[in-house]
Amino acid sequence: MFMGFGGDIMLKDNVLKALNLQVNREFYSSYAYFSMALYFKDKGLKGLEKLMKKQAQEEIEHASGLVDYIYNRNSQVSLETVEAPHFSFSSAFEVFETALEHEKNITKSLSLALETAEVQRDYMTQSFLQGYIDEQVEEESFFSSFIKKCALIKEDQLSLIVFDNMLTE
Numbered sequence: 253m254f255m256g257f258g259g260d261i262m263l264k265d266n267v268l269k270a271l272n273l274q275v276n277r278e279f280y281s282s283y284a285y286f287s288m289a290l291y292f293k294d295k296g297l298k299g300l301e302k303l304m305k306k307q308a309q310e311e312i313e314h315a316s317g318l319v320d321y322i323y324n325r326n327s328q329v330s331l332e333t334v335e336a337p338h339f340s341f342s343s344a345f346e347v348f349e350t351a352l353e354h355e356k357n358i359t360k361s362l363s364l365a366l367e368t369a370e371v372q373r374d375y376m377t378q379s380f381l382q383g384y385i386d387e388q389v390e391e392e393s394f395f396s397s398f399i400k401k402c403a404l405i406k407e408d409q410l411s412l413i414v415f416d417n418m419l420t421e
């Protein structure tokens with residue numbers, strides 16, 4: 253294997269630390285979205301419950317992708333305690349506002365990890381993280397679109413039920 257220009261396949265400590273932190277944040281995202289699914293479950297809104305469970309599953313996949321990458325770089329994953337989400341919502345609108353805010357924080361955290369890789373001139377990690385950051389455009393836009401839809405529905409419970417039914421199809 254070519255190891256020229258100081259290019260060791262093992263991750264530098266601070267890059268590894270940033271990636272491990274991101275693994276934890278992705279698991280937290282999954283936990284947070286699962287808690288949002290439970291809010292909808294409690295309201296009997298099965299379509300929105302299903303939607304948020306799918307988001308929770310996707311976050312596990314994001315975490316797994318990071319874990320695979322860390323191992324591919326001959327480095328060790330360190331699994332930390334995942335914080336419990338403590339949200340309370342009074343509407344679907346608030347759920348999606350919280351989810352969007354969360355995704356914005358994820359974008360910031362990925363950007364910080366990318367900056368760390370840039371400082372270390374770790375081009376493989378930069379390229380890997382860029383894929384995650386690119387996906388954030390879609391992630392943020394997804395929740396923005398639900399905020400807009402929920403803003404149109406406002407307090408109209410019947411419209412919310414119709415909208416929810418559409419998501420079960």
Ligand code: OFO
Pocket residue numbers: 278281311314355358384391
């Ligand atoms: Fe929803 O974001 Fe992961 O990366």
